[in-house]
Amino acid sequence: xxxxxxxxxxxxxxxxxxxxxxxxxxxxxxxxxxxxxxxxxxxxxxxxxxxxxxxxxxxxxxxxxxxxxxxxxxxxxxxxxxxxxxxxxxxxxxxxxxxxxxxxxxxxxxxxxxxxxxxxxxxxxxxxxxxxxxxxxxxxxxxxxxxxxxxxxxxxxxxxxxxxxxxxxxxxxxxxxxxxxxxxxxxxxxxxxxxxxxxxxxxxxxxxxxxxxxxxxxxxxxxxxxxxxxxxxxxxxxxxxxxxxxxxxxxxxxxxxxxxxxxxxxxxxxxxxxxxxxxxxxxxxxxxxxxxxxxxxxxxx
Amino acid sequence: xxxxxxxxxxxxxxxxxxxxxxxxxxxxxxxxxxxxxxxxxxxxxxxxxxxxxxxxxxxxxxxxxxxxxxxxxxxxxxxxxxxxxxxxxxxxxxxxxxxxxxxxxxxxxxxxxxxxxxxxxxxxxxxxxxxxxxxxxxxxxxxxxxxxxxxxxxxxxxxxxxxxxxxxxxxxxxxxxxxxxxxxxxxxxxxxxxxxxxxxxxxxxxxxxxxxxxxxxxxxxxxxxxxxxxxxxxxxxxxxxxxxxxxxxxxxxxxxxxx
Ligand SMILES: Cc1cc2nc3c(=O)[nH]c(=O)nc-3n(C[C@H](O)[C@H](O)[C@H](O)COP(=O)(O)OP(=O)(O)OC[C@H]3O[C@@H](n4cnc5c(N)ncnc54)[C@H](O)[C@@H]3O)c2cc1C
Ligand SMILES: Cc1cc2nc3c(=O)[nH]c(=O)nc-3n(C[C@H](O)[C@H](O)[C@H](O)COP(=O)(O)O)c2cc1C
Ligand code: FES
Numbered sequence: 001x002x003x004x005x006x007x008x009x010x011x012x013x014x015x016x017x018x019x020x021x022x023x024x025x026x027x028x029x030x031x032x033x034x035x036x037x038x039x040x041x042x043x044x045x046x047x048x049x050x051x052x053x054x055x056x057x058x059x060x061x062x063x064x065x066x067x068x069x070x071x072x073x074x075x076x077x078x079x080x081x082x083x084x085x086x087x088x089x090x091x092x093x094x095x096x097x098x099x100x101x102x103x104x105x106x107x108x109x110x111x112x113x114x115x116x117x118x119x120x121x122x123x124x125x126x127x128x129x130x131x132x133x134x135x136x137x138x139x140x141x142x143x144x145x146x147x148x149x150x151x152x153x154x155x156x157x158x159x160x161x162x163x164x165x166x167x168x169x170x171x172x173x174x175x176x177x178x179x180x181x182x183x184x185x186x187x188x189x190x191x192x193x194x195x196x197x198x199x200x201x202x203x204x205x206x207x208x209x210x211x212x213x214x215x216x217x218x219x220x221x222x223x224x225x226x227x228x229x230x231x232x233x234x235x236x237x238x239x240x241x242x243x244x245x246x247x248x249x250x251x252x253x254x255x256x257x258x259x260x261x262x263x264x265x266x267x268x269x270x271x272x273x274x275x276x277x278x279x280x281x282x283x284x285x286x287x288x289x290x291x292x293x294x295x296x297x298x299x300x301x
Numbered sequence: 302x303x304x305x306x307x308x309x310x311x312x313x314x315x316x317x318x319x320x321x322x323x324x325x326x327x328x329x330x331x332x333x334x335x336x337x338x339x340x341x342x343x344x345x346x347x348x349x350x351x352x353x354x355x356x357x358x359x360x361x362x363x364x365x366x367x368x369x370x371x372x373x374x375x376x377x378x379x380x381x382x383x384x385x386x387x388x389x390x391x392x393x394x395x396x397x398x399x400x401x402x403x404x405x406x407x408x409x410x411x412x413x414x415x416x417x418x419x420x421x422x423x424x425x426x427x428x429x430x431x432x433x434x435x436x437x438x439x440x441x442x443x444x445x446x447x448x449x450x451x452x453x454x455x456x457x458x459x460x461x462x463x464x465x466x467x468x469x470x471x472x473x474x475x476x477x478x479x480x481x482x483x484x485x486x487x488x489x490x491x492x493x494x495x496x497x498x499x500x501x502x503x504x505x506x507x508x509x510x511x512x513x514x515x516x517x518x519x520x521x522x523x524x525x526x527x528x529x530x531x532x533x534x535x536x537x538x539x540x541x542x543x544x545x546x547x548x549x550x551x552x553x554x555x556x557x558x559x560x
Pocket of ligand 1 (some may be wrong): 061062350355369551
């Protein structure tokens with residue numbers, strides 16, 4: 001059987017399959033469908049220093065081959081998260097990656113500080129959420145601010161840091177380089193692409209927030225292209241995501257240069273997706289007589 | 302246990318203008334209760350998300366469920382073309398369902414408006430076993446009714462129509478007052494203004510009312526936080542003033558939600 005384990009910033013993953021933040025809660029809900037022990041890691045919903053109520057509804061709109069969401073980073077705050085979600089995850093043999101959000105640099109730092117001595121394998125810093133007015137994406141759209149927030153987080157973080165990049169920029173490689181220069185241990189991409197849907201009969205926006213982040217199979221080609229560009233721009237490992245619906249999609253991301261892959265919106269369509277990716281990647285490697293998954297990472301130049 | 306399962310259409314027919322009834326053979330039926338719903342998938346990869354549809358009936362053997370839905374867009378339009386024998390994918394069983402046991406020995410009033418009527422049917426069946434008395438007030442636009450005769454098998458049914466062509470002219474509250482009903486407990490499903498009206502009618506009278514809410518959904522299982530409703534108190538799960546309709550609902554005690 002092929003070797004599917006990968007290593008990101010010193011953290012060993014039994015396979016390259018993780019969940020995309022915000023699409024899998026903290027694993028409790030999908031634990032009814034899949035065995036979390038089989039996943040390389042669980043990336044949690046974004047958590048802030050205090051509870052956030054999120055945006056008004058409608059928060060969801062379906063679009064051709066995907067969806068828009070404007071959840072607005074609703075979360076119970078880091079204290080409840082530590083007591084409940086981390087407590088739940090500690091019983092599973094999978095890496096725990098906590099996605100962190102904030103409205104100011106000090107918000108982010110406070111969460112990182114609180115998580116430093118907890119049962120967390122890595123932290124993923126969301127500087128790319130398009131659905132909240134302050135913070136979040138603002139940090140992810142200018143190279144200087146990506147560098148600055150990465151550096152300030154790295155100065156205090158006691159766990160490896162993944163910076164999650166936004167596709168809503170002119171040149172994503174600039175952001176990737178800035179994160180690397182700031183000391184990021186890895187990057188993940190892509191977050192959602194800002195979109196909009198109008199109900200022509202009611203002459204209204206479908207989402208209460210007017211705009212929402214687009215995800216799902218329709219964004220995959222954009223995501224694969226950006227992963228490829230970043231893989232050629234930085235040396236740190238990449239977690240690739242955007243529309244992954246099956247193992248073939250996951251392998252495409254890995255061939256473009258991703259060391260690990262995340263399943264997002266398609267969990268909603270196929271709640272067994274994460275485990276199917278694990279099995280499907282293995283089957284692909286075996287079928288093609290590939291002994292080690294590293295042979296395919298970035299193999300398309 | 303929730304799962305994504307496959308089922309087979311047993312029967313599909315139009316029962317009123319743009320309203321369809323579809324029986325699906327599926328083992329999800331084993332765990333299905335009134336007020337719960339399933340996510341029905343299209344087989345069209347451009348329309349990916351499951352469509353939430355309430356369970357209208359479960360057959361006696363618990364091997365099939367009935368869905369009654371209105372054509373509201375692309376997905377439901379596709380469902381309306383499904384014929385017997387077709388394989389369909391469903392996510393279920395979702396949601397909490399109506400707390401029907403609370404009506405034991407009481408006079409239960411079931412209220413349904415428009416496409417909110419379907420889940421009332423299975424509830425009426427269940428309540429006809431345990432409640433002291435089951436009344437039902439349902440509202441339609443006009444005399445083009447559906448599920449009416451079936452409901453009459455299990456409850457005393459009163460009708461309201463917007464145009465007055467059948468029963469009380471007006472809404473379900475008008476019909477409730479017209480017929481001087483004195484329920485101990487209310488269960489309702491329908492459009493938001495109707496549910497708001499019921500909440501405002503029941504609360505000052507100290508009558509318990511359980512209302513079934515709707516919202517746009519993605520996951521249907523509580524993971525995405527897409528389908529929330531504002532709550533009076535801080536929610537046990539979210540720790541803010543909102544709750545997930547797909548998992549903590551769709552049925553809520555009217556006093557707990559701000560609608
Ligand atoms: C808990 C619950 C139970 C329901 N039970 C029934 C039922 O028994 N019978 C029935 O006819 N309808 C029911 N609905 C409404 C039904 O889900 C929508 O009419 C249906 O999803 C429309 O899909 P479409 O593809 O035809 O419309 P489109 O407009 O093409 O759908 C686009 C997207 O919006 C969503 N959407 C559109 N309208 C609604 C809506 N009113 N509520 C939630 N999502 C919506 C769809 O699911 C889809 O993701 C229920 C909704 C909920 C939340
Ligand atoms: C409902 C929903 C909620 C999300 N919440 C978060 C979040 O809290 N933090 C974050 O970094 N990304 C969030 N994302 C973005 C995803 O993690 C992912 O980057 C994006 O959806 C692209 O992948 P996909 O097409 O496979 O969904 C969310 C996406 C969706 C659909
Ligand atoms: S639809 Fe995802 S939480 Fe309810």
